[in-house]
Amino acid sequence: MLRRPTTPTVWARRPWVCTQCRARYSSVAPASNLRAGNNNTINKKTKLPDSPARTRFAPSPTGYLHLGSLRTALFNYLLAKRTGGQFLLRIEDTDQKRTIPDAEQRLYDDLRWAGLHWDEGPVVGGPYGPYRQSERTAIYRSHAQELIENGHAYRCFCSADRLDAFARHRSQAGLPAGYDRKCGEVSAEESEERAAKGEAHVVRLKVEGYPMFNDLVYGKTGQNRSPNKLDLIERVYDDPILIKSDGHPTYHLANVVDDHLMKITHVIRGTVSCDGRDAKEDAQAHTLIRNGCPRPPCTSRSTTPSSGRLRSSATYLC
Numbered sequence: 001m002l003r004r005p006t007t008p009t010v011w012a013r014r015p016w017v018c019t020q021c022r023a024r025y026s027s028v029a030p031a032s033n034l035r036a037g038n039n040n041t042i043n044k045k046t047k048l049p050d051s052p053a054r055t056r057f058a059p060s061p062t063g064y065l066h067l068g069s070l071r072t073a074l075f076n077y078l079l080a081k082r083t084g085g086q087f088l089l090r091i092e093d094t095d096q097k098r099t100i101p102d103a104e105q106r107l108y109d110d111l112r113w114a115g116l117h118w119d120e121g122p123v124v125g126g127p128y129g130p131y132r133q134s135e136r137t138a139i140y141r142s143h144a145q146e147l148i149e150n151g152h153a154y155r156c157f158c159s160a161d162r163l164d165a166f167a168r169h170r171s172q173a174g175l176p177a178g179y180d181r182k183c184g185e186v187s188a189e190e191s192e193e194r195a196a197k198g199e200a201h202v203v204r205l206k207v208e209g210y211p212m213f214n215d216l217v218y219g220k221t222g223q224n225r226s227p228n229k230l231d232l233i234e235r236v237y238d239d240p241i242l243i244k245s246d247g248h249p250t251y252h253l254a255n256v257v258d259d260h261l262m263k264i265t266h267v268i269r270g271t272v273s274c275d276g277r278d279a280k281e282d283a284q285a286h287t288l289i290r291n292g293c294p295r296p297p298c299t300s301r302s303t304t305p306s307s308g309r310l311r312s313s314a315t316y317l318c
């Protein structure tokens with residue numbers, strides 16, 4: 001599949017670690033260990049699971065498969081195969097406006113070219129389908145309804161104008177963004193009645209705090225936001241949107257519901273970029289490219305060639 005370069009000097013180089021990852025490692029290991037690539041602490045955490053792993057690759061067909069995503073798929077595939085588990089493919093096509101018509105077919109072609117054949121997913125099927133999120137809307141709505149009924153979510157009827165005005169007010173006051181949970185006070189009866197009458201709304205998750213979780217690479221981590229002195233001025237909440245006003249789910253809901261129903265045991269994904277943004281809040285494990293490709297792992301769609309382009313130009317990596 002991927003041809004190893006013949007020049008031994010490439011493999012003799014030190015593993016490349018981006019500044020963001022280096023900062024994280026420094027909290028668990030001496031920098032000298034990182035430079036030498038022999039971090040025992042991290043090696044212990046990367047022990048293979050004892051039971052078969054069910055992993056998934058869940059791209060959005062809003063662009064062609066780029067090299068970073070192909071690498072993420074490879075890690076998921078390898079963990080599943082090494083442990084006797086299954087590798088799933090799920091198409092996260094809830095953003096219909098940005099969907100590119102031939103992206104899904106190109107994705108299939110690219111994965112097959114790379115030898116990453118999926119055990120469950122579109123085309124091949126499986127026991128937990130459908131594997132296209134656009135075909136699972138009813139499932140997400142039923143879970144959102146369940147969350148509303150047990151008090152973990154609520155309907156928000158705020159207009160875009162009100163939310164814009166609130167955001168402007170916070171910004172002008174030098175306060176961080178957030179939602180004031182105005183609609184959290186709406187009674188269950190009134191909420192049902194207004195929804196039944198067709199009043200536009202979204203569904204928000206009621207967040208009092210985020211639990212810490214064990215990331216197999218980074219250890220115990222999480223986003224633990226506790227009230228601070230700015231909250232004394234005006235309390236706001238994260239309360240992310242789960243169902244949009246058009247009735248479609250957001251990533252936050254669909255992703256979690258699907259992973260739960262499809263019995264995914266391990267989520268492997270890469271950090272998003274090197275510019276300070278990081279997707280680790282909702283990740284359970286991150287790929288850690290320490291001893292693999294000598295090139296930096298920090299890539300984006302704008303700078304990374306698509307795997308289709310590599311395929312057509314017969315370029316091989318690593």
Ligand SMILES: [Zn+2]
Pocket residue numbers: 155156157158181182183184
């Ligand atoms: Zn509201």
